Amino acid sequence: MFRQDYPSYYYRQMPMGPMMPGMPMTPGMPIMPMMPMTPATPGTTAVPPVPLPTPIDTTIPPDFEIEPGAPVEQDISYTQGYLKTQIGRYVKIDFLIGTNMFVDREGTLVDVGISYVIIREPETDDLVLCDIYSIKFVRIYY
Known part of the structure; x- marks a missing residue:
């Protein structure tokens, strides 16, 4: 292909390995591993042994407990948790709207x-979401 007096360093500039580091070299044809085959008897075909997949158990154990809810709603250290203990009581709630309007x-x-929070107004019996x-x-009135 090249002349004998042509220096070999000109055409060996490209690396012969993979283009990106860490990429495997793949041959043109995939190499299949050799599997032992039993000779076929007339009228039958040889089938290589295939392992069967194991089924996944998706049943829930009977003692499984569902988590009760968000800790914000359950723990009385949070405002929501404490207010849940006061459901059914008469309350007066002050809201800060903007920077200085109550x-x-x-x-x-x-x-x-x-x-x-949802409160039921006494005059109209309407529900107000706040x-x-x-x-x-x-x-909280007692």
Whole structure:
């Protein structure tokens, strides 16, 4: 292909290995491992042994407990957890709207979620959903 007096260092500039480090060299044809085959008898075909996959057990054990909920709602160290212990009581809640405007709502505490409280207003019997993150004070009446 090249002349005898042609220096060999000109055409050996490209590495002969893989293009990227860590890439394996793959031959043109895949190499199949040799598997022992039993000679076929007339009328039958030879089938290589194939391991059967083991089934995955997806049953839930009977003593499995579902977690009770978010710790914010369960632990009385959090506002939501404490307010849940006061459901059914008459409350007055002060909200800070913006930087200096206070609004208060009062009624019976009906429900407490992660980011809200629901109170039932005494005059109209309406439910009011309130943002828990703007609450500044809660007065609980006994």
